[in-house]
Amino acid sequence: MTAPVLLIGDIGGTNARFALADPERPAFDQVVKLACSEYPTALDAIEHYLDGVGMGRPSGVCLAAAGPIVNGSVRFTNNHWAIDGAELQAQLGARSVRLLNDFEAIALSLPFLSAGVTQPIGLVAERVRVTADFTVGVLGPGTGLGVAGLLCRDGLLHPVVGEGGHRGFAPETAQQIEVLSVLRERFERVSDERLLSGPGLVNIFEALNRVHGSPGERLDAADIFERAQRHEDRLALEAVKLFFEVLGQAAGNLALELGAFDGIYIAGGIVKRYPDLLEASGFRAAFEHKGRHRSLMERTPTHLITHDDPGLLGAAYGALSDQGAATTTSPEKRTGS
Numbered sequence: 001m002t003a004p005v006l007l008i009g010d011i012g013g014t015n016a017r018f019a020l021a022d023p024e025r026p027a028f029d030q031v032v033k034l035a036c037s038e039y040p041t042a043l044d045a046i047e048h049y050l051d052g053v054g055m056g057r058p059s060g061v062c063l064a065a066a067g068p069i070v071n072g073s074v075r076f077t078n079n080h081w082a083i084d085g086a087e088l089q090a091q092l093g094a095r096s097v098r099l100l101n102d103f104e105a106i107a108l109s110l111p112f113l114s115a116g117v118t119q120p121i122g123l124v125a126e127r128v129r130v131t132a133d134f135t136v137g138v139l140g141p142g143t144g145l146g147v148a149g150l151l152c153r154d155g156l157l158h159p160v161v162g163e164g165g166h167r168g169f170a171p172e173t174a175q176q177i178e179v180l181s182v183l184r185e186r187f188e189r190v191s192d193e194r195l196l197s198g199p200g201l202v203n204i205f206e207a208l209n210r211v212h213g214s215p216g217e218r219l220d221a222a223d224i225f226e227r228a229q230r231h232e233d234r235l236a237l238e239a240v241k242l243f244f245e246v247l248g249q250a251a252g253n254l255a256l257e258l259g260a261f262d263g264i265y266i267a268g269g270i271v272k273r274y275p276d277l278l279e280a281s282g283f284r285a286a287f288e289h290k291g292r293h294r295s296l297m298e299r300t301p302t303h304l305i306t307h308d309d310p311g312l313l314g315a316a317y318g319a320l321s322d323q324g325a326a327t328t329t330s331p332e333k334r335t336g337s
Contacts, residue, residue: 003023003024004023004060004095005020005056005058005060006021006022006023006058006316006319006320006323007020007021007050007055007058007060007061007062007094007319008020008021008061008062008063008064008312008318008319009046009061009062009063009312009315010063010102010311010312011036011042011064011065011066011076011081011083011102012036012102013036013077013078013079013143014037014079015034015035015036016033016034016042016045017031017032017034017309017311017312018032018034018046019031019032019312020053020055021062021315021316021319021320022316023323025320026109026313026316027313027316028309028312028313028316031312032049032052034048036076036079036080036081037080042081042082042083043091043092046061046092057092057093057094058092058094059096059323060095060098060319060323061088061089061092061094061096061319062098062099062100062315063083063097063098063099063315064100064101064102064105064311064312065083065099065100065101066078066102066143066146067102068101068163069099069100069101072085072086072099073085073099078143083099085098085099096323098319098322100159100314100318101148101161102146102311103139103140103146103147103148103161103267104161104314105310105311105312105313106146106148106267106310106311107136107138107148107150107159107160108150108313108314108315108317109311109313109314109317110128110136110150111127111128111129111150111152111157112313112317113305113307113310115127117305117306117307118303118304118305118306118307119275119303119304120301120302120304121266121278121283121284121303121304122283122287122302123284123298123299123300123301123302124301125301127303128262128263130152131155133151133152133153134150134152134262134263135149135151135258135259135260135261136149136260136262136263136264136265137149137150137251137254137258137260137263137265138150138265138305139165139251139254139264139266139267140266140267140268140270140305141197141198141201141243141268141270141271142197142198142268142269142270143197143198143199144165144193144197145164145165145192145196145197145250146165146267147162147163147164147167147254148160148161148164149161149254149258149260164192164254164257165191165197166191166192167192168189168191169191169192169194169195172249172289176242176245178207178211179204179207182206182210182211183195183203192246192250195242195243195246196243196247196250198220198221199221200243201224201225201239202219202220204239204243205219205224205235205236205239208235208239208242209235212235223236224236224239224240225240225270225274228240228277229274229277240281241281241282244277244278244281244286245281245282245285246286247266247271247283247286248281248282248283248284248285248286248287248289249289251264251266251283251287251302252286252287252288252289252290252297255287255300256290256293256297260300261296262300263300263302263303264300264301264302265304265305266278266302266303266305267305267310271304272304275304275306284302287300287302
């Protein structure tokens with residue numbers, strides 16, 4: 001018998017990454033990134049990918065999407081695509097099509113990340129494995145703030161998905177109260193995402209300009225990070241410091257909310273590009289600053305995910321699950337493992 005063709009994807013507002021999942025374990029190869037704007041529909045992009053890698057119709061499909069999955073379908077906020085799982089299954093003639101929220105997919109990747117693609121922040125601890133029960137959480141600033149959890153019980157993985165990035169921001173310092181006061185003039189409601197995202201760092205920087213009575217120079221998030229990294233802009237450094245401090249608070253809140261004391265993982269390209277700034281920041285101190293539960297937080301590890309495509313790795317696990325071939329074997333020797 002020939003191995004099934006398992007198509008996986010990780011689709012955001014701008015780009016879609018497609019790959020082929022290993023039919024035996026959570027791994028993948030033949031990754032191709034496509035610009036969503038160049039294809040009228042997701043089906044057009046998928047067919048272009050399959051033609052390019054010389055594959056026929058897939059037997060199984062698992063797609064991670066940057067948006068809430070409602071009744072087996074997703075409509076993207078930042079691009080023109082919409083995907084209905086049942087409709088796509090019929091169009092492709094696939095045995096199964098599964099849609100995952102993008103952070104649900106990242107959560108599913110966590111037990112299969114090798115040691116070389118995670119970096120401890122503060123406390124060093126063993127990585128989670130599906131050979132033992134655990135509860136972990138993951139969050140990541142990007143265009144927005146993604147949040148998810150993952151429970152393992154009796155060898156079965158159970159993702160916990162919601163819109164935790166829209167939790168209301170709760171300031172813990174006098175400086176944060178000042179920043180919140182400025183942001184409340186702009187936004188009817190200030191969520192964590194208003195600070196913990198690319199636009200969020202810009203919001204912090206501009207609010208600090210107001211607080212300090214500065215001229216109010218406009219910079220994007222990349223410029224703010226780069227200036228902070230070179231220590232050439234006091235306000236940029238202050239904004240990045242506050243960004244990581246609030247990220248630590250939010251990560252600690254997630255651990256308490258989920259009971260995720262086996263670990264919290266930080267995902268997303270923003271933080272991954274600046275690991276030294278994260279390591280030198282007040283992230284870990286803010287994470288542990290939980291009053292009566294400080295001792296519990298001090299024992300909870302935090303990790304930065306440096307894997308290029310954890311969403312694809314989680315989608316690979318999802319594709320295997322739908323084929324009845326999910327495995328606890330860690331990925332090895334394949335691109336993306």
